[in-house]
Amino acid sequence: MWKESLAIFGGVCLTKFVYDYIFAKKAIPSKIVKEVLFFPDKGIACPNVSCEDKNCRYSHESTCLRALVNHLKSAKKSLDVCVCVFSCHELAETLVYVSKGGVPVRVLSDKSIGDVVNSRIPDLRAKGIPVRIHNTPYLMHHKFAIVDNELLLCGSFNWTRQAVTGNNESVIVTNDKDFVERFCNEFSRLWELNSPQNL
Amino acid sequence: MWKESLAIFGGVCLTKFVYDYIFAKKAIPSKIVKEVLFFPDKGIACPNVSCEDKNCRYSHESTCLRALVNHLKSAKKSLDVCVCVFSCHELAETLVYVSKGGVPVRVLSDKSIGDVVNSRIPDLRAKGIPVRIHNTPYLMHHKFAIVDNELLLCGSFNWTRQAVTGNNESVIVTNDKDFVERFCNEFSRLWELNSPQNL
Secondary structure, three states, rough: OOOHHHHHHHHHHHHHHHHHHHHHHHHHOOOOEEEEEEEEEOEOOOOOOOOOOOOOOOOOOOOOOHHHHHHOOOOOOOOEEEEEOOOOOHHHHHHHHHHHHHOEEEEEEEEEOOOOOOOOHHHHHOOOOOOOEOOOOEEEOOOEEOOOEEEEEOOOOOOOOOHOOOOEEHHHHHHHHHHHHHHHHHHHHHHHOOOOOHH | HHHHHHHHHHHHHHHHHHHHHHHHHOOOOOOOOOOEEEEEOOEOOOOOOEEEEEOOOOOOOOOHHHHHHHHHOHHHOOOEEHHHHEHHHHHHHHHHHHOOOOOOEEEEEEEEEEEOOOHHHHHHOOOOOOEEEEOOOOOOOEEEEEEEOOOOEEOOOEEEHHHHOOOEEEEEOOHHHHHHHHHHHHHHHHHHHHHHHHH
């Protein structure tokens, strides 16, 4: 009798294992991304990935800026950027590259310190990227971007050259839904709040 | 024969289930913390948790500042703070409270914009909290804290009153080791780098 019971139990387990195996294949979780980029970089990453110019003034090492750019360039559906100060030429070029590839890019920035020397905002607008500017006595002080509503990049890092090669900064990169969804909501909220109709 | 095989398989599964059950009890993972605090708060949280003063000018709603303070006050072993601008009285008082409770508190801040009006740095030093100041032409622009080397709070949020009740800011709160350990290393590195011997 105990042998039959154990056999039935074994049968149930076997069925469950087969079931799990089949469905696990369909439900393999996408790669969990949990990175931290710590700036400053030693130099600006060379925009030419296969550069062989010995006199090139850019850095050819693996840099945090390059990692950041690669994450942004991975956008296939959307790229939302919410950053207080935006003057970094390389990051602006990245957004233009993504936008030209047919991916909708949106930029939200701040009025009070967004009008810095070398602000990329006018260029981005000229290239057809929608930009909205937060204009109150307080700062829209966020520094985050969301790729495809799936990958969050956020931290202390303003998109400036000084932040890349000078300051101590950090950027968390994660696809953890618990974080990503909340930042998606915050972006939507602020984008709507700073709509021309609502200003 | 197949019945015997299935019975053996069932026996193995049963053993595994019992084993898992016993050891799972010992290996229950600690609570996973994954919060995001979005500022601004509508008002400064009342320091008196059980305040019943109807004329009290502070906020008695659940606020992000209160959540932040509660996380900091949960420190039992250590509290490391690495924040560019520190002028918020309530957060300084929290560090003093934690320090008086016997928990070692360390603060790393920045020279260039650390000397703001209402900087809490002199007060913290006067209360015996070790403070080190980063003094280069570039910014120590981080805004993070680590509780007990186990809980990370990081984001765009400088520890100022304007950041609490004015700006749009975000603070990620997590005990994910993949993030926490890297920030612990960054804190140690910068703390050592800004040691009086190394300046």
